[in-house]
Amino acid sequence: MPVSAEMHREIVGQVFARVPDLTTLTLGAIPRPLGSTLDHVFGIGEKLVLIFQRGGQLFGTASLLLPASQPPVPDALLDLAANLVSAALGRHRAERRVAESEARFRTIFDAVSDAIFVHDAATGAILDANERATEMFGHPADDLRRLGIGPLSAGADGYTLENGLARLQAAAGGPPQLFSWHCRHRDGRLFWAEVHMRRASLGGVRTVLVVVRDRTARVEEELARARADDEANHASRLESIGRLAGGVAHDFNNLLTAIIGNVELVCEDLGPLHPAYDRLRDVLKAADTAASLTTELLAFGRRQMILPRIVDPNTVVEAAARLLARLIGENIQLVVTAAPEVWRVRVDPMQFQQVIVNLATNARDAMASGGRLTIGTANVVLDDIFVRGHEGISPGRYVRVTVSDTGQGMPADVLPHVFEPFFTTKTLGKGTGLGLATVYGAVRQNGGIVDVESAVGQGTTVKVYLPAVT
Known part of the structure; x- marks a missing residue:
């Protein structure tokens, strides 16, 4: 049954209504004469409207036309029926609202x-x-x-x-x-x-x-920035140490030159039969040893005289491998994995070979019980991400020379110091602590960088990156 605004105001709070005729029931849609005729033809008696509402909210209505032969429906029964339907409709509407709310929440939740x-x-x-x-x-x-x-x-x-x-x-x-x-x-x-x-x-x-x-991307960016800062600080510290060491070594080398020259002249004047001759030769040996140390310090400080030229890295590695075969001992297996068609680099070949020998010697000393020493070359292209973590290089083509061993490895707290002069993990008298410092200085002097990866019990890998000739 349609409900007008006026009727809505009248029926608020009611659960049923008895309507006198079809004209009222249909809000005038059926004229009274026609309504009376329909009552007579169809034997329509009582006309009822059940009103379904709850808490002042109207859900709807239902019209009932009862036969004239049927006695009037008790008010209590109409009241019960209307209330039961109203309660059911109220529950249904509440459940629908809950379902719609949950659907909206789930949409937002998943979006x-x-x-x-x-x-x-x-x-x-x-x-x-x-x-x-x-x-x-x-x-x-x-x-x-x-x-x-x-x-x-x-x-x-x-x-x-x-x-x-x-x-x-x-x-x-x-x-x-x-x-x-x-x-x-x-x-x-x-x-x-x-x-x-x-x-x-x-x-x-x-x-x-x-x-x-x-926040993986942000963390990786923060870690990369931290690594770059550490690398820059480390490089700056080594640069300062290098300038100091190079300056001292240069001055000390000048003094040694005078000492060695004068002792050699005295030895020539006295001759081998003089009682002091052997002692003077010992002085010369000590001075030569000191001169070798100053040469390494000059290399670390990048003040060593070099003669760079374009070379094939594989040729230098192979020459170093022949020399190492006599140095590393029979209990260490030497493996060379040279990449074919490796790019050319511009370096001092003798200094480059010394870098490889120094790294291999360090690796040998880390494998007292034997092991495997691997020297390899490869062409690599360094991107912006890699370069951000390393000071002093630009993206581009590089040749990577890798020297790895299966030795005892180094703890994490040692790695930041391995390139510092006179730092060594060897026992007293087993090394000067200048091997890796020399490597660092020589590689930097030739425009490259050095990376070290190591862990206790897992060996050490040193990677030298040298810019390829374009």
Whole structure:
């Protein structure tokens, strides 16, 4: 039955109404004469309207035409029927509103660019997760609810299930939590995320809302910047040490030249039969040793005279390998893996060969019980990302010379110091600490860089990058 605004005001609060004729029932659509005729023809008796409303909200109405032969319907029965239907319609409308609200919430929940988890505040279990969470961690939503936060965490260094639950409990009973977390993807890949936790009550259940934002790119950028800063500081420190060492070595070399020259003249004047001759020869040997040290210091300080020319790196490596075959000992296997058609480089070939010999000698000393020494060459193109972490080079074509061993390796705290002059991990009397310092100075003097990778028990790999001739 259609309801006019006037009738709506009249029926508010009612559950049924008895209507006198069809004209009233149809709001005038059926004229009275026609209505009387229809009553007579169809034997229509009582005309009723059931009004379905709840809390002042009208859901609708239903018209009932009863036969004239039927006795009037009791008011109580009409009241009961109208109230039952009104209650059912009210529930249906409320359920529909809830469903629509949940659909809107789910749409927004799944459209957010961050991963969102809903955790039970008491147990830490995952109650719900959005689509971004399934994409970020690689697990379907059902698996996320079943797995919990343990498999989603890196699992070490403070990023374990226990650490995660402690964070959840802190958020459930206190202020919001904001922190970085090391996460694990389903494929095993680790990544960094920014996590925000806040307690909330959803449907009467105490929960913790967790928002996870992937910040891998930002962390990698920060790490690259930190590495670049460390590299720049390290290079600056070595540069300062190099200038100091080179200056001292230059002056000291001049003094040695005078000492050696005069001692040699005295030896010639006295002759080998003089009682002091042997002692003077010992002085010469000591002075020659000192001169060798100053030569290495000059190389580190990049003040050594060099004669650079365009060379084939493989030719230099092969010449060094022939020399090393007699130096490294029978218990060490020497393997040379020279790349074919390696690019040419502009270096002092003798200085380049000395770099390889120094690196190989260090590798030999790290393999007291024997092992494998590998020397290789390769063409590489260094991009902006690599260059940002290394001071003093530009992107482009380089030749990489790699010297690796299977020796004892070095701890992480030693690596930043390996190029410093007189720094050594060898026992007293086993080395001067100038081998790698000389390598560093020589490579830098020829426009290249040196990288060292090492771990205790896993050997050491030194990579020398020299700019290719274009």
